[in-house]
Amino acid sequence: MLAAKYKPGEKVKVLKAYPLGHIRTPYYIRGCVGEIERICGAFPNPEELAQMRSGLPPLPLYRVRFRQKEVWPDYRGSDADVLEVEIFEHWLDRA
Amino acid sequence: MIERSHHDMGGLPAGKVEPGGIDATHDYALWERRVDAMAVLLQGIKPGTKRLVTVDERRRAIEMIPPKAYDEMSYYERWVISLAEALIQRGIVTSEELARKMVEVQTRAGG
Numbered sequence: 001m002l003a004a005k006y007k008p009g010e011k012v013k014v015l016k017a018y019p020l021g022h023i024r025t026p027y028y029i030r031g032c033v034g035e036i037e038r039i040c041g042a043f044p045n046p047e048e049l050a051q052m053r054s055g056l057p058p059l060p061l062y063r064v065r066f067r068q069k070e071v072w073p074d075y076r077g078s079d080a081d082v083l084e085v086e087i088f089e090h091w092l093d094r095a
Numbered sequence: 096m097i098e099r100s101h102h103d104m105g106g107l108p109a110g111k112v113e114p115g116g117i118d119a120t121h122d123y124a125l126w127e128r129r130v131d132a133m134a135v136l137l138q139g140i141k142p143g144t145k146r147l148v149t150v151d152e153r154r155r156a157i158e159m160i161p162p163k164a165y166d167e168m169s170y171y172e173r174w175v176i177s178l179a180e181a182l183i184q185r186g187i188v189t190s191e192e193l194a195r196k197m198v199e200v201q202t203r204a205g206g
Contacts, residue, residue, distance in 0.1 A: 018098045022155035027099045028106040049151035052184065072106070 004060040005089055006036045012064060013095040014087060022050030025091045033095045034066040037084055045088065060089040101162040127171040134178060148181040156180035 006012055016031030024046050040063055044055030068081040075081070123131075134153070139146030156177040160168070168176070182188045 018096060020097065022151055022158060023100075023103075026105045027103040046151045046154075049149045050155040052149075052152055055151075 004039045004042075004062075006039075006060075006062060006092065006094075008036050008038055010036045011095040012036060012062075012092040014064070015091045015093065021047055023047065025087055026085065028071065029066065029085050029087070032066050032071055034064040034085075037063040037065040040086060043088075045090075061086055062089065062092065064092070100158055101165055102158045123171075130171050130174050130178070134174060137178065137181070147187060148178070148185060152181050152184065153177035 011033060012035070013033045014025065014030050018027075018030070040061040042058035042060050045059050046055065048055035063084050064087050066083045066085065067079075068075045068077055068083050069079060071083055135141060136144055137146075137148045138150060153174075154177070157165075157173050159180075160173060160176060165173070179188075179193060183190055183193065
């Protein structure tokens, strides 16, 4: 496994890009800024597995925490509400 | 550019959510159970079985289904598509074998 680039608490920005293929990063979260909640481990890259390649070496996967208000402009719930999404390292940049 | 794939619907308006709706009460048909069993076997989930296809290539095949067909198909109908696509891609069955089998089954069913 590759050493994880980010630590819990660090701010990251999800890549705002729309490539082809099998993508696990949801559309709605691309371009959003969140905070690393935890490192989930490392797993073969699903984008590669989907094309029948090995997906190795395993990529770090993070659970990233976003504020609901920042994800949905018209969100009417509490300021404290958060949304967590599991995102592979290659979709994240330091924010 | 295809900015948003049809399956990637998170955040789009979808009407009222019915907790435990149709999925909670759906009684699976025999063919649906068979499709599920085939997926488990082909993905090598059972100890001692070989992994012939991955869940990721099956997901990719499901995501390639055109939007209208995607919406009209049931959950396990999409699974059948994904298994067939993966088996053809992997060379485990050929399109011709699948075609001939489909005709045979249709004939047997009186169609």
